[in-house]
Amino acid sequence: MTSKYFKSGLNKAKLGLHEEAISDFEKASWENPQNFEIQFNLGTAYLTIGEFEQSIINFSKAIEINPKSSDAYGNRAVAYIAIGDDKKSDADKINAIKLGAPIEGINAIIDIVKDKREGSDPFKNLG
Numbered sequence: 001m002t003s004k005y006f007k008s009g010l011n012k013a014k015l016g017l018h019e020e021a022i023s024d025f026e027k028a029s030w031e032n033p034q035n036f037e038i039q040f041n042l043g044t045a046y047l048t049i050g051e052f053e054q055s056i057i058n059f060s061k062a063i064e065i066n067p068k069s070s071d072a073y074g075n076r077a078v079a080y081i082a083i084g085d086d087k088k089s090d091a092d093k094i095n096a097i098k099l100g101a102p103i104e105g106i107n108a109i110i111d112i113v114k115d116k117r118e119g120s121d122p123f124k125n126l127g
Contacts, residue, residue, distance in 0.1 A: 005031065
């Protein structure tokens with residue numbers, strides 16, 4: 001049975017209403033804390049708004065429920081790189097790739113987040 005809160009959260013996330021989606025996903029999580037989809041989407045919503053530590057918690061719960069999810073490992077790798085934990089990010093990236101994540105895709109997003117974290121400006125030498 002899919003929670004009405006989970007369905008509502010998905011709809012709000014699709015509309016870009018991430019904080020409202022989080023509220024619904026949290027309610028769904030209270031109803032069913034061992035649901036992979038709820039934990040994964042909650043982690044994704046937190047990642048989207050820059051709440052990296054909380055997203056790591058939810059992705060970790062999702063991985064406990066489904067240790068074969070390349071997406072959960074990949075997203076947690078992104079959250080770890082955002083907070084500067086390169087070692088944990090690399091470990092998750094390796095797991096994600098082993099489970100089928102596309103190497104180019106995961107490397108590209110990690111590089112983008114790392115650049116943002118380091119405050120680099122890729123256009124600074126063009127002027």
